[in-house]
Amino acid sequence: MFVKNKKKNNTKNESGMERTQGFFSRYFSPGSQSAQRLYIFIITLGLLVAILSYVYAPDIGIELGSASPRTVKANKGIEFEDFQKTVEDRNSNEAEVEDIYTYDLEVLNGEEGTLYQIRYFYILTSVVQKKEDKTIEEKIDYLTNLFGNEYPESIVTAALSLQVDQINILLERTQYIAREIMKEEIKPTELDFAKSKATSLAETDADISIVNVPIVTAALQKNIRPTAVFNPTGTEKAREEARLNTQLHMVTIVEGQTIVFEGEIVNENDILILTQLGLLQRDFNWSLFLYIFFICTVTVFLFGFYLFRFERSIFNNTKKVIINALLVVIFTALIKALTILSSIHLNFWNYLFPIITVSLISTILFNSRIGIMLTLILGLFAGIATDFDFSIAIAYVLGGMLSTYMVSKVSQRSEVMRAGFISSLVLAFLFLTVNLIGGEFRTIALYTIMGVLNGIISAILAIGLLPFIESAFNVVTAMGLLELSHTDQPLLKRLLIAAPGTYNHSLLVGHLSESAAKAIGADSLLVKVAALYHDLGKLKRPEYFYENQGDIENVHDKLNPSMSRNIIANHIKDGMEVAKQNKIPRRVLNIISQHHGNSLITYFYEKQKGKTSKENGDIDGLKGHFRYPAKKPQSKEAAILMLADSTEAAVRSIEKITPKKIEQMVNDIVEDRINDGQLSQAEITLREIEQVKNSLIDGLISIYHSRITYSDSRKTPDTEDLTIIASSDYY
16 A cells, blocks of 8 residues: 555656646747747847836036036927926915905994994983083093093093084984995904094084094094904915916926036036936936836737737747847837937937838838837837837827838838838928927927938838848848849849740749739739749759750650659759758748649659559559659648649640630649649638639730640640640659
8 A cells, every 4th residue: 555655646746747847848948939939028028128227327527516517508408397496486476365354244233343332432422411410520430431441531521512413413424434434345454544534534524513523533443443354264275276376387498508608606406407408317216117117018018919819920930029029129229329319419319210110121021010019119118218208209100100001012122212201201290290389490490301311211221121131030021022033033044044944934934823813812922933933943954854855855765754753853852952042031932842732743653654554563652652742732822833833834735725725724734733632731712713723724825826846756645635744844
């Protein structure tokens, strides 16, 4: 039992170790695709974060309180808030807010209000005046005491001497004057002024005699009170609004403006401006670093996910993934370098970011979707690099997206230049729009011109870099294919001299293939180039192939069929070697290697089959021996080339060519390839095959108008033998 448990534990441990090793080999082994993508992600992310986080501030020798060793001018136009000045402005505006008062009618009309106190003065005077048991002196003392000694004795004496009707008149007029004075707000600070108005109003009142003016004046001055009551809540609210409504203290610096002259004492304001311009050394900004790290991580991850989800052919190709990573890293570094130049020189360097170059290159190398994605990424990084000036970044993104549209189907370098020029005009307009508000005419004109230069320079860079990328990473573009299709290529010239029949055959097949590819929307330029180079292997032994023999004796008549088969079949391998030596692109090589598939070399198979039958030999496996040792066509382009090559060779062998014979021959060849399963692995439908067949029939009818003759040493085929002859690359 112990041994069994020990074996089980050992088995579990071994299984766990295998799983661990499998995990590490999958995600960390350099040979694993997942590990390669992970390493590319980490390296790309690290480089991008390092580039965008790097802050270059030149040492200009400026110190607070010291004389400036040089005259320093603004390297760019900026506008920023002076926070300290803003706080000072807010405090000043708050201090200027006056206290808020509320008008209180109770002060005048209330139970203890002014009118009541005036009435009380006169009524009490009238009551005391009627006391007959007191002498006048006693009445004066008594009334003075009742008023709390607030009125002078002379006023009290004068009031006691009034008649009843006079008291009533003075009561009415005094209250009237009080209403006139107190109908407006009277602040505590304005009380003396309000009381001073009592004398003048009393003196001008016709119902008040000059003798009684002092009585009225005393009653008024004693009882007039402030009608405006301090409102602390309203006052605080007004002060808060004053703070909130205070304009930010913005400092505007124009590019080229002198900040400090040589020998001038540097003050705090100068330091603030130079710091905002990025001309002073600053401590490492960790918050900015973390922000950049987060943005770069999300951006690179999303781009990788996009490739994985929607561009699997690119994601599965390590070279193409590296190209995308290098484009982002290198051009982000260029953008950062130009922003550094802007920080120490002039701001116009920010208008020379070569983002359109990446838009053009990525679209030509891959497709417009990748071009747009990389344009968006670099536009985002440009905004970060320019201290988050995303207005210029948006201009670059719009210009780059337009350029991707312009070169989405480009096939000539002149079209790239044309796309760059049109993009430059759009970029110039966008730069004009960005700087139109608040900019000076000189700078607006300069930046508009920079937009034109940017597009032209970007197109030139794209044209110059594309051949280097094609060569370094062995990728093919439409322009590279177009160059290969020119008949002045050294390899095609060599084919023309050494194997003129094959050269002519390749030209015809190229024409037929191109037309057929256009009919079904395949890559017509790719299949044309593949057709031009598909028979390079015949350069090794051109005389062994029918189209190059002319009137010479047929060399295959002296060879056994198996030997002839080897020579014919090897032209694919020989052609691949020649093509690789001459750096023909991989996409073209794949089609060349598949243009015969594993079809049967029928002519020599039938010839050997006849001998085997006569000798009563075993013919099992004979058919497999006489097949081409190659893959079946894997793409539409390879399938088109196979059909064009076979049908052109077959029609060339027809005696007394007629359109009907051509149509019959093409139908037979296509049907034979379908029945043999040669098109089963190509992504081509039966409908597309029918369209290709019709295109080939039309093309062959327009090409052939006479019959190719044969020498007496060769068999002239009957119509029923045409398919057998056409199936052999010998013809």
